[in-house]
Amino acid sequence: MSTTSVKTKEAIQKSVKPQSQTQSRKVVFNISHNFKVLKIIGEGAYGIVALAVHLPTNTKVAIKKIEPFERPLFCLRTLREIKLLQKFNSHENLIKLYDVQRPTNFNSFNEIYLIQEYMPGDLHQIIQTHVLSDQHVQFFIYQILKALKLIHSANVIHRDLKPSNILVNENCDLKICDFGLARLDSVGMRTNKISSLTEYVATRWYRAPEIILNASHYSTAIDMWSVGCILFELLTYKAVFPGSDYMNQLTLIFELLGTPSEEDMEVIRSKRAKLFIKSLPVRSRINFHTFCSNHPCRRIRHQNRDLEVNPSAIDLLEKILVFDPSKRLTAKEALKHPYLSSYHDPLDEPSTSPIPMEEFAFDVEKKDLDVGDLKRLIYNQIVSNKNSNS
Incomplete structure (x- = not known):
């Protein structure tokens, strides 16, 4: 990080004591x-993102307001x-968190403000x-894989890679954001102590087939499947697997990749899933080069x-978008292509270094934690990080 960037970050960190209310589009920011x-630049299920200016440095920032304590x-x-x-705040291809506004006290702690680096666009818009x-x-x-190499080496799966979660600026610098669905990779850590992973991750269109078919066991390879979907989209300007439901999603995948071989079917644990695949028409793999080069959206754009x-x-x-996750290139391998x-x-x-499992104990113990317990953990995380910076 440059000296200027360090000074900007330090100035922003010193400015996050809550002192005033700012209202934009009927959303109050207590910052x-x-x-x-x-202005508001993004809204989700539990967060609202605003573009703001840090007045002492005239630096644009993105402020994410989160009110998570209902669920x-x-x-x-x-x-x-x-x-x-x-944890990943120093990598140039991961969104930078300048600071988290420190709560005045625990009793008044009802909302969270993440002060983040501002990026004007995302890959979906591009x-x-x-x-x-x-x-x-x-x-x-390249930039996506470079970021994934780092987080995968820490045994972290992003689980929601898609063009709208990949931010881009005018220089084509790229940063992955939104780690709310990320989890430790229990397969990579060779442990069963991590709580079972859920099927309901990643926007369906970028979801690896093993998530749909196995649900509870998968690895960092699911992020690589998403990279393959994104690469297809960059080449054709159109999402390659726009499934309307999980059955349609699998059908679209097999129409492109062909019906899985008997060897590939061995990775599927569910008998029901195997029967479903065998009930589908047998498909042959299509030619990726012909498909991409002749895609109507590519023709129109070019x-x-x-x-x-x-x-x-x-x-x-062809080496990333592979049905068997063990045969997909890793991020480290793909960078050498x-x-x-x-x-x-x-x-x-x-x-x-891999993240110690203890740092994500709340994911192991989540059945035993209610909103009050989790609120205390979030509060302590914010306060302890402030203390470590002081």
Whole structure:
């Protein structure tokens, strides 16, 4: 991080004592008077994101207001996100958390404000509105994989990779955000102490088949499946598996990849899932290069010029978008693929130590924790991190 960035971060950290209320579109932000909210830029099930200016430094920031204390699930997501953003705060391809506004006291602690780096766009917007060169696609995929190499080395699965969770600025710098669904990889850690993972992760269109078919056991390979879906979308300007429900999702996958082989079927544990797959028409794998190069959305965007997709991109795609998760390239392996050789630099692609399971004990004990318990854990996480910074 540059000296200027460090000074900006320190200035923002000193400004987050709650002192005033700012109202934008009938949403009240109880934040320091050092911030001026400009507009709401995003709304979700349990959070609202506003564009704001940090007045002392004239720096644009994104402020995420979260009110999670109605449901334990929202509390869990919030605690995960705060812990992971603090853990991975120095990687250039992961969204930077400048600070979390410190609560005045526990009794008045009813809302949470994450002060984050502001990025003006996301990959979904880019795909919808721009003509992308092969170099654009290379650079975007490289940055995604570089970020995944780090979080996967920590045994963390993002679980919700999709274009709208990948932020982009005017220089095509890319940052992954939204760690609310992230979990430790119990398979990679060779432990059964992590609570069972749920099928209801990741937007369906980017969801790996093993999540749909096995539900409770999967690994960092699910993030790589999402990367394959995103790469397809960067090449064709259209989501490749826009399933209307989980059965339709699987049907679309098999129409493209072909019916799983007997060997691939061995990874499926559910007898019911196996019977469902065998009930579907037998499909042959389609030619990825022909599919992408002749895709009607690509034709329209490129105005029938420059249609052929780089064969090296297709080779990478074929090694990521694989039914058997054990046969998919890892992020570390994918970074070495020839398609990314223009950007690949092992010295600039860091790994990290696995996160100790104890740091996510709340995910193991979640059945025993109510909103009050989780609220205390979130409060302690915010306060302890403040103390460590002071």
